[in-house]
Amino acid sequence: MCMRASSSFQDHFASLTDPRSFHAPNQCHELLDILVIAV
Numbered sequence: 327m328c329m330r331a332s333s334s335f336q337d338h339f340a341s342l343t344d345p346r347s348f349h350a351p352n353q354c355h356e357l358l359d360i361l362v363i364a365v
Contacts, residue, residue: 335361335362336358339357339358339361
């Protein structure tokens with residue numbers, strides 16, 4: 327059931343664009359990881 331909820335979460339936020347610079351040297355985490363932690 328966890329994988330299904332995670333997949334649903336990812337599908338829900340799939341259209342979001344990452345506002346961070348892709349060239350930032352300290353960008354270690356994907357946007358989806360940050361969203362999951364925030365929720």
